[in-house]
Amino acid sequence: MTWVELSLKEWQRRPLRTSLTTAGVAIATAALFSLLAFQRGYREGVRQELDRLGAHVLLAPKGCPYDAASMALHGASWPCYLKQSYLKEVRTVPEVATAAPVFMAALYGLESRQTVYVGIESNILALRPSWRITGHFPAREGDLLLGSEIAQRYGWHVGQPVPLPGLQNQFGTVVAVLAPTQGADDTFIHLLLSDAQRRFHHPGELTHILVRLKDPNDMDKAVAQLRGCDAGLAMNVVPLAHVFHTIQALVNSTRLLLGCIAMVALLAAGAGVSNTILIAVAERRRELGMMRAIGASSGDIFRLVWFETLQTCLGGAIAGIVVSFLAAREVEALVRARLPFSPSGSLIRWEWWVVGVCLGCALLLGSLAGLLPAARAAAVPPMMSIRNRGGWT
């Protein structure tokens, strides 16, 4: 038998009480773990999503730039439009390498399923170097480039004539299918820009323009020029890096608040653990005295009770991390529903350092919470083994 085994056996004495105490630590650790994993996942998710967009600047109709970014990323019907003629002006800005026009519309079919149509030109490929296409890029009206998920959903393949979901009596031909991108592109139906404008009755209009710069370091200069041109007065010039930083700053301030809540939960759990172990020590005074009588030093007793506290906290932390893993999907859905901007893909991403931080916090908590009960236990005199029976006679 080892010291660890001896302290582990203590769990069997009051399983319900120990489990409830452990559950307190588990809840606090789960909150901390989810928070850290969310921070990581959200930051990565937003960064990847913006990278996937392939643009440095988003030109959108006047309005909230974050809404515009969200709609461009996830697909939506836009409430207002840009004139296609602005494109010419944008392309005259020397810092602009590519200006890709986009017309986007979303339709709801049966089962409230959204179908997003995206009208594009072939220069979009300069912004999406990671696209892997089976087939060829749409060359004429009626040609469709499908995202992998939508192709799979309908069971469509290259060369197949298909009815367009949500558009009555309209048809197209699948000319290409995208390999999975793990982004919103997987759910889009891409078609030629002019074809999309015609089908949705918005000839000469765009929903947004994606701009890639020759050198991203010239962002400020490029933005100033874009805002300074005639078209700039009618457009919202949104540098996506700024969007990223602003979103991140908002999330960071929320994280600080949530972090404080998680720390308070941890401290409350620590107080609970300390209290429970103190009660256990009070209940076991005669037993602890007996241990002292048969040769345990006060240091041994201190270590024994301290181990018990550490094990409770460590057990709670492990349980909390496991619960966080299992409930990640539900937590993510909850968070996603309340966020103004949430990237596709998993919002909660853990790494080993997150697990390490949570276990470290639990160990620190256990170490501190165990000090008082362990000191009380170590102070139990060996005479207690006899005294409790009926005085000192």
Next chain:
Amino acid sequence: MSGAREASRPIISATNLCKVYVRGREEIKALDNATFEVGVGEFVALVGPSGAGKSTLLNLVGCMDAPSSGTLKLMGRSVEQLAEAERTRLRRDQLGFVFQHFGLVPTLTVAENIALPALFARRSATGKTEELLAKVGLEHRRDHRPHELSGGEMQRAAIARALVNNPALLLADEPTGNLDSATGETIIELFARLNRDGLTILVVTHNSRLANSAHRHIELVDGRLRQGVTTDLQSRAPMLTIYPAPA
């Protein structure tokens, strides 16, 4: 071997041992000038009415408490000035304790309970535990927990635990106090057998059968050793007086 015959080499030597407890303004003299010796291999019963100071004396001999005055030598070593750490070492390495309430840890098996003092001594007790289980007849109860045992089995497990570090002296506080007479008899026989094997035993008891199985008894009344001649209970021969002479 009858340990009584080796009384010339004392394992316990107490001279004018006093213990005073203070409760508020009140001073209670629990032990008053106790002088006695116990020799190597002896089996001595400490008897007397409740409140006489038997447990106080056992606490002092067991290094669980320090005397208020007087001298106490265990294995020839003065213990009254020992630091707490040294008392702990002495308890762990030289003394074995048996309690009336058995004192088994409820979450541990019999084998684990027996091995507990060895853990405190940082020793491996695997072989010794098996040997002691056989000695007290509990091999079949090895992996049982205390609540699954009878009173007699629990006390035998406690005795095995007291022996795991090979103590020189076994101290027992009312070891049959919680047992029926038949079960108590098996414990008395076990003590007698351990003593025959050379173990020195000092037992506090109200049980006349246990007291009578000892070589001699020391009687305490109101914190004082009763003046008189102790009796070799086995031979019924008078022994050397170890009580202080009458004033």
